Amino acid sequence: MANSKYEYVKSFEVDDEIMLPNTIIVRVHARDFCRFSEVHEFEKPNDKKALELMNECANAVLEQFPDVIFSYGFSDEYSFIFKKETKFYQRRGSKILSLIVSFFSSTYVTKWRAIFPQKDLKCAPSFRARVIFCASMEVLQAYLLWRQYECHTNNQYNTCLWQLIKSGKSKEEAQATLRGSLKQDKNELLYQCFNINYKKDIPEMFRQGTCTLKTEVEDIVKYKDDGFPVKRTRRKVLRVHSENIASKRFWKEKSCLSKEELDQFCDNLNKTRPEYVKSFQYESRLMLSTWIVVRIDGCHFHRFSDIHEFEKPNDAQALNLMNACAVAVLEEFRDVVFAYGVSDEYSFVLKKDSQLYQRCASEIVSSVVSFFSSTYTMRWNEFFPQKEMKHLPYFDGRAVCYPSSEIIKDYLAWRQVDCHINNHYNTCFWLLVKSGKSKSDAQSDLKGTQTPEKNEILDRLTGILNYYSTLPPMFCLGSSVFWDKETKMVDNEEGGATGKSRRILVVGHCNIIETGFWEAHPQILDEKVDRFKSVQMANGKNDLP
DSSP: OOOOTTGGGGGGOOOOBOOTTOEEEEEEEESSHHHHHHHTTOOSSOOHHHHHHHHHHHHHHHHHOTTEEEEEEETTEEEEEEOTTOOGGGGBHHHHHHHHHHHHHHHHHHHHHHHOTTOOOOSOOOEEEEEEEESSHHHHHHHHHHHHHHHHHHHHHHHHHHHHHHTTOOHHHHHHHHTTOOHHHHHHHHHHHHOOOHHHHSOHHHHHOEEEEEEEEEEEEEEOTTSOEEEEEEEEEEEEOOSOTTSHHHHHHOHHHHTTTOOOOOSOOOOOOHHHHHTTEEOOBOOTTSEEEEEEEESSHHHHHHHTTOOSSOOHHHHHHHHHHHHHHHHHOTTEEEEEEETTEEEEEEOTTOOGGGGBHHHHHHHHHHHHHHHHHHTHHHHOTTOOOOSOOOEEEEEEEESSHHHHHHHHHHHHHHHHHHHHHHHHHHHHHHTTOOHHHHHHHHTTOOHHHHHHHHHHHHOOTTGGGGSOHHHHHOEEEEEEEEEEEEEOTTSSEEEEEEEEEEEEOOOOSSHHHHHHOTTTTTOOOOHHHHHHHHTTOOOOO
8 A cells, every 4th residue: 555644544444353263154145136036037936046056156165265164055145164263364354254255246147157048147146244253163053053944944934935826826815824834834735735745845955955065085196107096185065965954963974074173063952043143243333424435455356467468557448347347336336425446446435324234334345345246247248358257356345434524535535646656656667577677677676766756767668758647547546436417408398498417427537636526526425515616616617716
C-alpha cells in the first residue's frame, strides 16, 4: 500500500481472528435460491443434476484448499470443515469465508455447462457464508447432527409437498394437509397415497446429504529398470453417503479424519438444539449509522494475470471486466451507493442506514464477493472472446465501518492515491523491462525515485513529453461507479417539450480526491450542498469563489 496522509483510515479495520483451539467451519448457502431454481426450471423437490453440481463445487474446494478436510452438503448448502490447527490466512474469519464462497461461486459457473449442457445459465448464482467456530468436538458433532437432521426433515416435508402438488392440490392446500404432521405421518402419506417407501425409494443423496473427504491413495508414477514400480502417495477426494455423519463409528472408519484429531466423538449424541449450535456462529454486527465499505481483492491475481497473458502494466479489457462486475453489484444490491476500483480490487460503499442482512458482516461480505466472482466468470468470454479461462478467479473480502462522509472520502482518496503511485511505478517498471532490462535491474533503477525522476524515465523511454499524462484516465485514476440522473427532453401533448429524468449507472474515471467531484454529485453520500454550485460543478465550471 502506498504511504499517504489518508492512511489513518486503516485504523478503522477490526481484527477478526478465530483463536485456537476452535475448529473452523464455513457454511455456504445459496442466496435467493428459490428464484434461481425457478428461472432454471429445476426439478422439484430435488434436482439430481443441481445437487451433482453442488457436489462438484465441494470437490473443487477440497482440492484447492489443503486445510479443508471434510464437507457436508444437501439442497443449496455446503459446510466445509478445516483441520484443527489450520493457519489458513492466519485464521481471519472474513478472509476465510470470502475465499471459500468466492471459489465455490466461480466453480459453480464454470461447471454449469458440463452438468446442464442443454440449459443456459441465465443469471449469476450467488451464495452467502458464515463462520462457525467449534470450541470442542462436542460442538462439531452437534453441528453435523443438526445439519443432517435439517436435511432429512426438509427433504421429507418437500417430498410430501410436491407429491401432493403433482397430484392436483394447490400449494396452499398441500401445506395445510402437512401442517402439524409428524415424521411417521409423512411416511404413511407417501406410502399410502403415492406408493413411496421413503427410506428405500428416495435416493441417499436426497435423504442423507453428501459427505466429501480426502483419502490417501498410492499411484504408480514410473517403473525402475528392474520393473519394480515407484509409488507416490497423494490425497484423493472421496464422496460418501451415511445415515449418521455425527456418529463416532463413521468418523473412526475414516482414517484420514482420524489423523486430523477429529475422531473423538461421544457415543450417545442423538439430538441437539439448533439454538445451542447457532450460539457458536461468528456473527459480527456492523455498527449502526456508519458507512459500510466492502473491499474485495483478487487472490493470487499476479499468477492469474500471467496465465491469461494480461497486458502489462494495465490490461484495459481486464479492467473493463472488473468494472462490468462492479456495475452488476450496484444493480443487484441497491444499498451500494458507490464503488471504486483499481487493478484487481474494488471497494463498495453501502449507505449509512443500510439494513442489508441486518448488517451482519459475514452475510454482506460473502454475498457481494460471491456475486462479483460468479459475474466475473460468467462474463469472461464477453471481454476475452479469444481466451479460454484456464484458472478460476476468486477474491477475498472484508467489511469496515466509517462514521462520517468525510472519512469515507478520505478512504476513497487513500485508494486513489494508491492507484496513482502503483500505476506510476508499474508503468516505469514495465517500460524498463520491455526495453531489455531484467526485472531485478528495473527494480534497482526505480529504487528511491520520486515522481519527477519517474516522469523523466518515461519521457526518455517513450520519446514523448509528459508521457504519463497521455495514459488513459482509467489507468491513472481508477474507476468510479455510481448512480446518477439523466434528463431527456420528450415531446408533450401541447407540442412543447418536457424533461424526464431517470437513474442511470455511470462508470467514470474521475478525481475523487478533490472536493469538486463530491460537490457535483451530492446525492451519492446524501450531502446537502448549494444547488446552484452543484449544477455549475456538474457542468465542469470550477471557477466559483
